[in-house]
Amino acid sequence: MLMVSLPADCDEEGFRAAARQCLARNLPPEQIAFTDEQTGSLFDTLETNVPESGVQVHVPRRFLTLLSKVLCHRAPDRFSLLYRLLWRIRKGEHNVLNRIADADVQQAERYAKAVDKDVYRMHAYVRFSEREIDGARVFVAWHEPQHFILNRAASFFVDRFSNMDWLICTPIGTIAWRDQKLDFGPAEARPASAGDAVLDELWTAYYRTTFNPARLRVNAMTAQMPKRHWPTMPETAFIPEMVHQAQNRIKAMEERAPDARPRFADVLAERMRRAEPVVSHPDSFEAMRNEIHSCRECPLHGPATQAVSGEGPLDASVMFVGEQPGDQEDLSGRPFVGPAGQLFDRALAEIGIERKKTYVTNAVKHFKFEPRGKRRVHSKPSAGEVSACRFWLDREIRTVSPKLIVALGATAILGLTGRSMAVTKERGRILDLNGCSLLVTVHPSYLLRLPNPDAAEAEYQRFLQDLSLAKRWYEAA
Ligand code: URA
Ligand code: SF4
Numbered sequence: 001m002l003m004v005s006l007p008a009d010c011d012e013e014g015f016r017a018a019a020r021q022c023l024a025r026n027l028p029p030e031q032i033a034f035t036d037e038q039t040g041s042l043f044d045t046l047e048t049n050v051p052e053s054g055v056q057v058h059v060p061r062r063f064l065t066l067l068s069k070v071l072c073h074r075a076p077d078r079f080s081l082l083y084r085l086l087w088r089i090r091k092g093e094h095n096v097l098n099r100i101a102d103a104d105v106q107q108a109e110r111y112a113k114a115v116d117k118d119v120y121r122m123h124a125y126v127r128f129s130e131r132e133i134d135g136a137r138v139f140v141a142w143h144e145p146q147h148f149i150l151n152r153a154a155s156f157f158v159d160r161f162s163n164m165d166w167l168i169c170t171p172i173g174t175i176a177w178r179d180q181k182l183d184f185g186p187a188e189a190r191p192a193s194a195g196d197a198v199l200d201e202l203w204t205a206y207y208r209t210t211f212n213p214a215r216l217r218v219n220a221m222t223a224q225m226p227k228r229h230w231p232t233m234p235e236t237a238f239i240p241e242m243v244h245q246a247q248n249r250i251k252a253m254e255e256r257a258p259d260a261r262p263r264f265a266d267v268l269a270e271r272m273r274r275a276e277p278v279v280s281h282p283d284s285f286e287a288m289r290n291e292i293h294s295c296r297e298c299p300l301h302g303p304a305t306q307a308v309s310g311e312g313p314l315d316a317s318v319m320f321v322g323e324q325p326g327d328q329e330d331l332s333g334r335p336f337v338g339p340a341g342q343l344f345d346r347a348l349a350e351i352g353i354e355r356k357k358t359y360v361t362n363a364v365k366h367f368k369f370e371p372r373g374k375r376r377v378h379s380k381p382s383a384g385e386v387s388a389c390r391f392w393l394d395r396e397i398r399t400v401s402p403k404l405i406v407a408l409g410a411t412a413i414l415g416l417t418g419r420s421m422a423v424t425k426e427r428g429r430i431l432d433l434n435g436c437s438l439l440v441t442v443h444p445s446y447l448l449r450l451p452n453p454d455a456a457e458a459e460y461q462r463f464l465q466d467l468s469l470a471k472r473w474y475e476a477a
Contacts, residue, residue, distance in 0.1 A: 001031055001033055002033070004018055004033070004035070007036070010071060023086070029084040032080065034080045036078075036079065057086065057089065057090050060097060062097050063085065063089065063097060066097070066109070070082055073111040073112075073114060073147050074148065075111060081107055081108055081111075085105070088104075100301075113295075113297060116291060118147045119149050119152050121145075122153045123153065123157075126157070126168060136165065138164075138166060139161070139164055140166070141169070142169050142170070143169075150172065154184075164177075165179070174186070285399050288309075289309045292307045297389070297391070298388035299385075300385055301366050304325075305333075306333050307365045309335075309392070310335060310359055310360060310396050311334060311335055311359070311361070316357060317357075317477070319360075319396070319400055319405045320344075320359070320360045320405075322335065322361070322411075323363055323364065323409055324364035324367060325365070326338045326340065326445075339445070343447060343448060344408075347467055350464055351464060351467045361396055363390075363393055363411050364389045364415065365389055366389075380411070383414065386411060387418070393416065397436065402474070403436075404477065405436055406466075406470050408441060409441075412443070413440055417433060423441070427440045427442070428466065428469070437474075439466065441466035442459065446459075
């Protein structure tokens, strides 16, 4: 048995160097014990003079993506898992990554996904406080990632906050942006209580004024925002108090019924108050598209040709959400291009909405179908599949940050809100979705399925009315 010791935050280059050495000796995975304690470098146990040319391994691109993510995972078995996959590829299993039932592949995909989620959480939950350090004003944040993700997460902050000096401290190291230069440093002790920070107050004030009691669902909130992160998010100090007050405030709102629906002007004023800086981020968007393409979170990726992610400008005012790609979308890789898409295009044109200025996506990114002879017949995604895919829809919404989201049909509603709602009950008025406006209408394919031409025409007219309301809303917002 050979001991190979790698640093806990070993990068791709380090791992590949080690793996090449092992492959050059034709060492099967069972004969290597990888450890991630820093108990000595690899070269204490391996000689370095192995000719590299003998160990060129051609790996699929997907393996490289997987490698870069899995390496960030904290699990002690990540190195041996990666080496096992590499070994199998080297021994002729070039398609091993396509074997979705394979235990190694599943484990690697799980690790990769956990790393993606951790990066995403870091982007969402880091809150900076202004401090004076060595006489200079800097913005400091404390965050506790679960995995070794600092490298993966850093560019997002550089792009977003390039014009200020900042420091993110974590138990596994620091990231600093100073004088337009990025630095990774050793771990810091946890900074003192955040209570004295100017930014905390600002952020807290912002959070309280945008708080809508009717939106409060504690379970949903804590699921999205793990309690682990609460201590560093000043606004969470107010959550218990707000939960307490929420019941009374909801009651007061209900007592104002039947005319309790917010007036347009009020909603508009509210939107202006909470106008959040919107950041469109082409790089991270591209990265997200690639991630969607390699997503295996639910079984739908198996039979489908490819994932179909959303399309449109990242500063679009309006986002349309459909159900899932159909046959033609699955083949072309673009949303809403088949029969339903053509009807959708026609309706948009009639209302004067330019499709190329809108962002169009689906609740579920892979085509679900049943084979019938040569045809592939659309099959409705299950609640579990919709729920699995919400992760991506949520990221698209955060990236585009539209003024209005239009849900086309019941699956879109489920994907957006996590709840089932009747389209007929909710359509025609603007709802609130975590601070974003939401309009519900039917799915264009529903219009195509109506057998009676008069009924179909009447429903199409109602669909146009909904689109017209959408246009007026987002143009005014
Ligand atoms: N139906 C949808 O919901 N989305 C598409 O992309 C095509 C048809
Ligand atoms: Fe992933 Fe969504 Fe495709 Fe399922 S449908 S594999 S969650 S992208």
